[in-house]
Structures are given as structure tokens and as C-alpha cells.
Amino acid sequence: MTHREAIFPANRHALYEAHGYSAAIKSGDLLFVSGQVGSREDGTPEPDFEAQVRRAFANLKATLAAAGCTLDDIVxxxxxxxxxxxxxxxxxxxxxxxxxxxxxxxWTAIGVNWLAGFDFEIKVIARIPQTH
Known part of the structure; x- marks a missing residue:
């Protein structure tokens, strides 16, 4: 059985604890990242839509980096x-x-009618680079 390891970005632990999930799970050479939203530091949604999308990507990058990945590792x-x-x-x-x-x-895009006050969410699967 493959071991699962929880991955968390710096400064975001309280959000995940409050809602009872991991930012990402490392399983073998794959990283399964939970949906990332455009939350500000206090957890509230960024009001400007494009800025919210950019924050979601910034939060995604932080989670990927915590596992040694970048956007280039996303499949x-x-x-x-x-x-x-x-x-x-x-x-x-x-x-x-x-x-x-x-x-x-x-890429799969899905229209939904509720995202807990957010308007955009992104989740990914990445392959973790092999270290030499």
C-alpha cells in the first residue's frame, strides 16, 4: 500500500485545520492538491475577480512548492x-x-453555483520531480 503524506504551505495551516482537510496529499510520485481559492490572508475572498484568480494560483504555487513542485509539474x-x-x-x-x-x-472546467463565497477554484494533480 502506498503511503500518504499530507503537504501544507507555510502560513495556511489554520484554514485547513478549521475545515478538516489537507492542502495536498503526496502518494508515491503524485501530488493531489485540494481546490485552491483566491483567499486573502484572513481567509476572505478577494473581491476583484481577476485578482481572485491570481490569488488562487498564488495559493496553488505555495502548495506545490511545499512538495518540491512547480506549475510545470502539473499534469x-x-x-x-x-x-x-x-x-x-x-x-x-x-x-x-x-x-x-x-x-x-x-484541463476540465466545471460551472457550479456555489463556492463558499468564492467565484473560482483550482485543483490539480502533479508529478513530483525525482531528486538525484
Whole structure:
């Protein structure tokens, strides 16, 4: 049986403890990252939508870094959107900045009607680089 190891970024432990989940789970050479939202330091949503998407990516990067990964190690992306038709332009602009090098990870976008006060969430699976 593969061992599971919880991964947490610096300065975000209280959020995960309060809701009873791990930021990410390392299992073998894979990292399964929980949905990351555009929360400010106090846990509240960033009110500007594009800034919220950027914060979600910043929180994602911090979680990946805690496991020794970067955006380049991502193989699978799932994003959740409260108003996909009107949000897609802003999301695509940020997404293209973050994933600017081919091959791009695969991506599934899902429209939802509730994200606990947030309007965007991103969860990923990454392959953890081998250290030599």
C-alpha cells in the first residue's frame, strides 16, 4: 500500500485545520492538491475577480512548492467557476500566463453555483520531480 503524506504551505495551516482537510496529499510520485481559492490572508475572498484568480494560483504555487513542485509539474487541472460564460476571458488570460509552455496540462472546467463565497477554484494533480 502506498503511503500518504499530507503537504501544507507555510502560513495556511489554520484554514485547513478549521475545515478538516489537507492542502495536498503526496502518494508515491503524485501530488493531489485540494481546490485552491483566491483567499486573502484572513481567509476572505478577494473581491476583484481577476485578482481572485491570481490569488488562487498564488495559493496553488505555495502548495506545490511545499512538495518540491512547480506549475510545470502539473499534469491535470480542474477548475470550478460560478459564472463561466462571463468569467472565461479573465480566467483564460491568467491561465495562459501561468501555463505558457507546451505541453499544457489537460484541463476540465466545471460551472457550479456555489463556492463558499468564492467565484473560482483550482485543483490539480502533479508529478513530483525525482531528486538525484
Amino acid at each position: 491535470d487541472v480542474t477548475t470550478f467557476h460560478t459564472d463561466p460564460e462571463n468569467q472565461l476571458g479573465a480566467i483564460m488570460g491568467v491561465k495562459q500566463e501561468m501555463f505558457s509552455t507546451r505541453p499544457y496540462p489537460n
